[in-house]
Amino acid sequence: MNFQHTEDRRMLADTLNRFVSEQYAFSTRDRIAQSDQGYSGELWSRFAELGIIGALFDEADGGFGGGGFDIAVVFESLGRGLVVEPFLDTLIVGRAIARSGNEAQKAVLGELIDGSRIVALAHGEPDSHYELSRVSARAERSGSTWQLNGAKAVVQHGEHASLFLVSARTGGDDDSDAGITLFLVPRDAAGVSVRGYRKIDGGRAAEVTLDNVTLSDDALLGTPDAGFATLEYAIGCGVFALCSEAVGAMDVAKDYTLEYLRTRKQFGVPIGSFQALQHRMADLLLEIEQARSAVINAAAALGAERKVRERAVSAAKYSIGRIGALVAEECIQLHGGIGMTWELPLAHYAKRLVMIDHQLGDEDHHLERFVALGR
Template identity: 90%
Template sequence: MNFQHTEDRRMLADTLNRFIGEQYDFNARDRIACSAEGFSKDLWSRFAELGVIGALFDEADGGFGGAGFDIAVVFESLGRGLVVEPFLDTLIVGRAVARSGNDAQKAVLGELMEGSRIVALAHGEPESHYELARVTTRAERSGNTWQLNGAKAVVQHGEHASLFLVSARTSGDADAQDGVTLFLVPRDAAGVSVRGYRKIDGGRAAEVTFENVTLNDDALLGSAGEGFATLEYATGCGVLALCAEAVGAMDVAKDHTLEYLRTRKQFGVPIGSFQALQHRMADLLLEIEQARSAVINAAAALGAERKVRERAVSAAKYSIGRIGTLVAEECIQLHGGIGMTWELPLAHYAKRLVMIDHQLGDEDHHLERFAALGRE
C-alpha cells in the first residue's frame, strides 16, 4: 500500500507549514490564544485565501478536497502550530450541512470556505458524558414552528459564531438515536444566550442556552427525528481531524525533546548520550509512529460504510488518547522542571495533547465504542 500523499496534498502541506512557520510562531500563537476573541480574524481570512478551509470540502460542495487524507494533512499542520482558529467546528458543521442540507442551507458552505462566517457545533451537554445520542435539549412542535429549549456546554468559539448547529430531541428517550433532530440556529435569534470563557489549552469556548427559541421548518437540517446519522458522520470527521492534529503536536514535542537531549549537559556530556534516556526516547518514537498509522487507517476508512468508518475513527481516537498522554508525560519528564514553564512551548503542546483526549470522546469512551460496534 502506498502511504505517500498526492502531489497536491504535499503542496498543500508545504504551503500551510510554511505559512504557520512564518506567521504563527509561539509568541504570536500565545498572544492570539489569550486574546479577548480567542482567535485572529485576520489570520482566519488568510487561511481561507490559501485554500486551507476549502481543502476540507468536496468539489461538489465548492471545495477542492474533502477526502480523509485531505482533512488529515490540514489538521496535522495545524497541530504543529497549535492553531486556535475555528477549523474543527467549521469542518463538523460544514460536513453536516453538505450531507443533509437543502440548497438554501448549502449556500453557507461558500461563506465558510471564504472565511466570512463563523459557525459552531452546539451538541455536548453537561450530562452527556460523550454519548452522541444522549440529548436532552428539546424541540417541540407548536403550530407551524418549533420551540427550542435547553443548554449546551463547551461550544467552541461560541461567542463569535453567527450560526449554531444544534442537536435537539423531538421524540424518544434521552439516549435513543431515533428522535435526534438537527437545527441551524442563528446566534441573534430571540432566546439564545451565550456565556464565554477561556479554555485551558488556549482559545475560547462558551455555554449556550436556548430558552423558547422559535424556529421555522427552514431551520431543520434534514428530516425531523433523523439527525443522528448526520451527526455521527460529521463528528467522525471531527474525530479524524483531532487525531491528525495530535500527531502534528506529537511531532513537534518529539523534535523539541530530541533537541533538548542533544544540548542539555550533565557530567560534562549531553544527557542524550545516557542509555536509559535513549531507550525511553526510542519507545516514544515507536508510539508516535503507531499513532500516525492509526490516523492513516481512519483517513482511509472515512469514505467506507458506517461500521468500518466508525470503528476506524474510534480506534484512532483511543490510540491518540493513550499515546498523546504518554508523549506529554515523557517529553516533560525528559525536560525536567523546565518542561512545565509557561515560556517553553513544550508545555503548551503537552497541554493540548492531554485536552485532545477529552474532545469528542476520551480514550475510555472510544475503546468501549469500538468494542460495541464490533458486536453489532
C-alpha cells in the first residue's frame, strides 16, 4: 500500500506548517491559550480563509477533503503548534450534522467552514467516565416540544459557542445504546447556563447546565432514540484527530530533545555522545514511529464499516496514550530540571500529550473497548 500523501495533501501540509511556524510562535500561542477567550477569533478566520477547516469536510458538504488522511494532515500540523482554536469540536459536530442532519441543519456546515460560527459538543457528563452510551441528561416530550434537563461537563470552548450538540436520553437505561437522542441547542436558548474555566493545557472549557430547555422538533438531529450511531461515528473522528495531533506534538518534543542532546555539554562533550542517552533516544524514536503507524492504520480505516473503523481508532488512541506519556516523561528527563520550566515550550508539549490521553477516553478505556469490539 502506498502511504505517500497526494500532491494536494502535501500542499495543504506545507501551507499549514508554514502558517503555524510564522504566525503561531510559542509566545503567541501562550498568550492566546491564557486569554479570557481561550482562542483567537482573528486567527480562526485566517485558518478558514486558508481552507484548513474546509479540508475536514467532504465536497458534498461544502469542503474539499474529509478523508482520514486529510484529517491527519491538518491535526498533525495543529499538534506541532499546540494550536488551541476550536478545530476538534468543529470536526465532531460538523461530521454529526453531515451524517444525520436535514437540509436546514446542513446549512450550518457552510458557517463552520467559513469560520463564522463556533460550535461545541456537549456530551460528556460528570459521572460518564468516557462511556459513550452513559447519558443521564433527559429529554421528554411535552406536547409539540421537548424539555431538556441535565448537566454536561468539559465542553470545549463552551463559553463562546453559539450552538451545542447535546445528547439526551429519551428512553432506555442510563448505560444503553438505544434511547439516545441528539439535539442542536442554541447557546441563547432559555434554560441554558454556562460556567467557563481555564484548562490545564491551555484554552478554555465550560460546564453546561440544561434547566427545562424547550426545543421544537427542528432541533432534533436525526431521529429520536437513534442518536448513538451518529455520536459514535462523530466522536470516533474526533478521537482519530486527537491521535494525529499527538503525533505532531511528539515530533516537536523529539526535535527539541535531539537539539538539546547535541548542544548541552558535560565533561566538555555533548551529552548526546553518551551511549546510555543514545539508547534511550533510539527507543523513543521507535515508539514514535509505532504511534505514527497506528494513526496511518486508523486513517485508512476511517471510511470502513463500523467495527473495523472503531477498532482501528481505539487501537490508535491506546497507542497514543501509552507512547504520549512515555515521550513526555523521557523528553523531560533527558532535558533534566530545565525540562519542567514554564518558559520552555517542551513542558507545554509534554502537558498536552498527557492531556490528550485523557480526552475522549484514556488508554485503559480504549484497550478495553478494542477487546470488546473484537468479540
